[in-house]
Amino acid sequence: MGLSIESDKCVLCGVEAEIRDHLFFDCDFVRELWGDILTLCDVTHRVSYGDRELAWIVHCFKGKSLLVRVIKLAWAGHAYDIWKERNSRLFGGKTRLVGNVLKDIKETIQIRLKGWTINNVDPRNDSLCVK
Numbered sequence: 001m002g003l004s005i006e007s008d009k010c011v012l013c014g015v016e017a018e019i020r021d022h023l024f025f026d027c028d029f030v031r032e033l034w035g036d037i038l039t040l041c042d043v044t045h046r047v048s049y050g051d052r053e054l055a056w057i058v059h060c061f062k063g064k065s066l067l068v069r070v071i072k073l074a075w076a077g078h079a080y081d082i083w084k085e086r087n088s089r090l091f092g093g094k095t096r097l098v099g100n101v102l103k104d105i106k107e108t109i110q111i112r113l114k115g116w117t118i119n120n121v122d123p124r125n126d127s128l129c130v131k
């Protein structure tokens with residue numbers, strides 16, 4: 001009876017133990033995905049480890065600009081899709097590349113943006129919408 005756990009290794013990288021900070025912040029897969037999201041948003045930043053990255057996000061992304069709203073959606077999508085990818089690998093035996101997970105996050109954000117009024121006169125907003 002109960003759940004049999006064969007390994008405590010992270011299913012995304014297979015190297016480190018799967019603990020919260022590793023799975024959502026420190027795993028190479030996760031850091032690459034978050035870095036790709038920031039690059040798409042034209043945000044230049046070297047992704048940090050652990051709570052330092054979360055503190056950076058909280059510090060830098062305040063207000064209601066399109067970039068802030070997209071980053072918040074991306075962060076939520078990032079966490080959701082990491083968990084989804086983890087479960088897909090663990091229980092479904094299916095593995096996706098970072099680029100495929102990123103594509104899902106982009107599609108989710110695009111769907112969420114459809115109902116929003118966006119000031120496309122601002123070139124940064126226009127660039128975000130194109131990407």
Ligand SMILES: [Zn+2]
Nearest residue numbers: 010012013027
């Ligand atoms: Zn990992």
